Amino acid sequence: MNEVERNVLLKRHRDLVDTIDPYELRPFLYSKGVLPGPTYLDDIPIRTKRAEIFLGYIVDTCSFSLFLEALSEDDAFDFLAVKLREDLENITRQNDHESQNVYHELKEDLNSTKRGMVVSFRHKLKRYSMSGATEEFFQECQKITDRWKAIPKPAKFLSNNKDLADMYAMVLDAKMERRRILYDKTLHTDEELFDAMLGMSAYTSSANLPVAMYLVRYGSALLMAGKPVEEALSHVEQAKQRLQTLPACLESGVVLYIEYNMLISKKYENMPTDKMKNRLLKIGAQAIDHFGHExxxxxxxxxxxxxxxxxxxxxxxxxxxxxxxxxxxxxxxxxxxxxxxxxxxxxxxxxxxxxxxxxxxxxxxxxxxxxxxxxxxxxxxxxxxxxxxxxxxxxxxxxxxxxxxxxxxxxxxxxxx
Structure with missing residues (x-):
């Protein structure tokens, strides 16, 4: 898929995750050579999680037209194919230079005072984790958790609650990071924590940020549990795709940071080469640049x-x-x-x-x-x-x-x- 088509899927990401089941699309796409096997995603019991992983995979392996054909094969998903086709046609008409203009059209602005407050809060939690200040860490997390959970569910969608939603998403991310620091190999089994992070995309100021952090933290947790490095890295790549319409920021820096750790521990340490060393140095420099935008x-x-x-x-x-x-x-x-x-x-x-x-x-x-x-x-x-x-x-x-x-x-x- 090209950049324009990827952005169309991003626009409809929530609709797709809430609706499709990859199991129903799998026979058709496997017959077309898109999916790696007939039992692809059998090990993922939760439908929404299957949909997230599936969408991250097909943007690199499937053409946009073939994906629409797969949706149309099942009458239940035909309406999504119609929406996606209309979105693509509208964007094409509105822009003389498709990829460049769509990219800028969908670029999110994260530079706000409230964004600064959220990032400062998240960084404070990180420093508590790094310093072993356990009591302070959980006290800060609990304050935000209590405030968020006190809001009735219908009111969570209101725009004036987005800042609190952003902070609660940061709490979930910080809890994942803390368990990574403690090298908790059971982290990947905590479906409640990961599902909570994924669900925050419906409330936060950017729908893409919680999804990206969910993907990269889950990939890191899989690697820590002894899963293949390629499987873990696939989640990093999916996270990068979610961040394509965002400027360099804390989250994009974290994605690069985690990629660096994965590569050095599971690739470079096992087979150190100058090529991999230089790649790691480049990723490290990119991460410094991304964090520098905060x-x-x-x-x-x-x-x-x-x-x-x-x-x-x-x-x-x-x-x-x-x-x-x-x-x-x-x-x-x-x-x-x-x-x-x-x-x-x-x-x-x-x-x-x-x-x-x-x-x-x-x-x-x-x-x-x-x-x-x-x-x-x-x-x-x-x-x-x-x-x-x-x-x-x-x-x-x-x-x-x-x-x-x-x-x-x-x-x-x-x-x-």
Missing amino acids: QETVGKDFRRILLIKQALLLLGIGLFLNNLDSVIVSKEDRERAEKLLQEIPTPNYWERMEPRWKVRYHAAKSKLFLLKDQMPESLSEINIASEYATAADSEKEVDNIKETVAFLSERQKLSFE
Whole structure:
């Protein structure tokens, strides 16, 4: 599908999700070679969730005309085919240059004072999670949850409740992120939480943002549960499609951030190549740019996080601070990492840095000293990282840091013998 046709589906996204069942369209589309198998989506018991995944898949694998034909095959969905065809014809008539003009016509404006309030609230929740401030996190979440649930369902659709809807969607997203930080492998089974996020698209100021966050968080949860990385990445791609009509923002930065984590942990760590390393560095730079379109504080906080992540990548250190033994760190990579880390211990960054990221900063510094064969300094830095990791309750990182401490201690001992 081209950009115009994709945007037509976005316009009718809610109608499609509320109405279609992929099971009824599956035989026809499988016979046309569109779907990967005759039992596609059999493992998804909830119809609306099937519809979401199905729509994300067919925009890349099916032509617009063939999709309309599939809808028309079943009389129950023929009216949707008529609506979609009319939408496409109307847009084509109204625009001399279809793709470019439709893209700008549907572009959403997120730059408002109230948007700033919502983003600040979400960022506060993130910092609580990163700092281990559990009580504060749940108190803030509960305040918004109580306010949202107190509104009668018919009134939830009113425009004056959209700001609160946006904040409640952020609460749901923050709860998912917190469980990811705690490495809760059962997150993907929490249908109530994910369905709640998906359902918020009917109330929020942007219908696309909750859907995009639902997709990318669900993909991340699947990967954490041991599902194939390609399945997880397919959800990231679907999330990107939902954000096509939106400017760079917090959510688009988060999608890139999660894609980065998926690729480094399941692709690069298993088979490190320069091609993948450069791809990751590019995604990291794009994420910094996207976050930079939000408030200055948000942009700066994410910039330091991503600078540290990029330095770790260049130094051959994995997502959970595991040393990638097969990675040879070149002099150029070491110098680039050192330059990135020089920006971190400044008042702009260090004073706001959570223990979780101080762990990673000191682990990177330790590797730098090791590469320079400065063993006492390297051991000192990794011990500092260990102290922060224990305070931050970073279980997976603690185990890897202990291995590094043992290795450096033994190496220093041998150097004295």
